Amino acid sequence: MVTLDFNKMNGLIPAIVQDYKTYEVLMLGFMNPEAWAATLSTGKATFYSRTRKALWVKGQTSGHLQIVKEIRIDCDDDTILLLVEQIGGAACHIGYRSCFFKKIEDGAVQIIGKPVFNPREVYHK
C-alpha cells in the first residue's frame, strides 16, 4: 500500500473531495490509516469522524455515497485528493451540492447555490 505521512496531525490526514467531472470541491474530511485502507479497498470515500471518533463511510446513512474515480496525493504525502462521483447529487449533510456554499464578500457571508435535498427527509430527524 502507498505510505502516507499520518504523523503530522496525530494520525489524521486531510482529504479533499472533488467532483470528478465538474472539479467542484465538495467537502473536506479526515482519514486515519483505517479509513485510507477502506477507501482504497472498497472504492467508497471513507473518513474518520472526529466528532463521533469512528470510521465513517460517507453516505452510509443518507445513501449519498462517493464513488472514488481517482486518487491523488500531494508532494509531502500528507494530503489526499479524491475525485469522486457524488451519488444523490449532494455532498453536504444539510442538502447542498457542496459543503462550500458560503461565500465571503465584503466581510459578510453570502449563501450561494440551492439545496438539492431536504435533510429532514433524508435523515428522518
Added chain:
Amino acid sequence: MVTLDFNKMNGLIPAIVQDYKTYEVLMLGFMNPEAWAATLSTGKATFYSRTRKALWVKGQTSGHLQIVKEIRIDCDDDTILLLVEQIGGAACHIGYRSCFFKKIEDGAVQIIGKPVFNPREVYHK
C-alpha cells in the same frame, strides 16, 4: 470579520487552494487566525507553516504568489476554500503546477504532469 471555528484543530483550519479558472486543486495549507486575517486584508493567500511555526505568505520567496479571487467557507465554518490566480503558473515548491501531481493507480504512485519550473533556479539552493 467572519468568525471561523479554530478550536477543532488546536487553532488551525485547513485551507484548500483551487485555481479560479480551471478549478484544479493546487494545494492545501493551514491557517491560524492571523493568517486568515492577513489573507482577507491583503488578498494574498497566507498560511501558518506548521514546520517553521510562522506566518507564511505563499510565494514570498519564489514570487509565486496566490492572488485571492474568491473565498468560500464550509457548512461547519471549519474549512476554507480559496479560488486564486496562481502567479508564476506553479503552486508546488518542487516545480509542479499542483502539489497533487501523484496519482495512485493499482496501489502504486504515478507522476502526472510536468514541472513548470526548476526549484534550484527559483530558490537558489
